[in-house]
Amino acid sequence: MSVAFGKQGMISGERAGKSECEVISDVFSSSLRLSDLKDADSAEWASFHWPLVVGKELSKITKTSGIVKKVLQVQVQKNEWAPALESLKSKFIREINQRAGKTLLTGINFKMES
Numbered sequence: 001m002s003v004a005f006g007k008q009g010m011i012s013g014e015r016a017g018k019s020e021c022e023v024i025s026d027v028f029s030s031s032l033r034l035s036d037l038k039d040a041d042s043a044e045w046a047s048f049h050w051p052l053v054v055g056k057e058l059s060k061i062t063k064t065s066g067i068v069k070k071v072l073q074v075q076v077q078k079n080e081w082a083p084a085l086e087s088l089k090s091k092f093i094r095e096i097n098q099r100a101g102k103t104l105l106t107g108i109n110f111k112m113e114s
Contacts, residue, residue: 042104043067046096050074053095058085063113071107072096075114085110 043066051059061077062085072093076082093105 045100046072046104049096049099053092053099054088062110067105068109070103070105071109072105074108074110075112076110077113079112082110 043064046067047064050062050064054062058081061081063075065073065075067073074085076085089108089110092108096105097103
């Protein structure tokens with residue numbers, strides 16, 4: 001990947017046509033990819049990225065508790081959220097895997113917080 005900034009902050013190379021914020025986001029995101037980390041760090045990595053994937057409101061009522069056989073375990077505060085979360089499950093899996101740069105998850109298990 002080649003990125004060069006010219007005299008007026010113009011970007012050349014693979015990232016041409018993107019704003020400086022998009023370039024910074026790309027660089028930052030790629031530096032946080034899971035593919036560079038050990039498998040033991042997967043649960044912590046997923047826990048860090050969970051609020052970024054689900055958003056502020058859903059992160060208030062959910063909490064990750066680990067990964068078992070590529071299935072993220074998520075505790076939910078109120079059972080009434082289960083149907084909404086289930087309908088978004090594939091979106092969450094897709095985004096987490098995209099952020100990880102590999103297939104980290106094949107499923108998510110939502111369960112009531114005890």
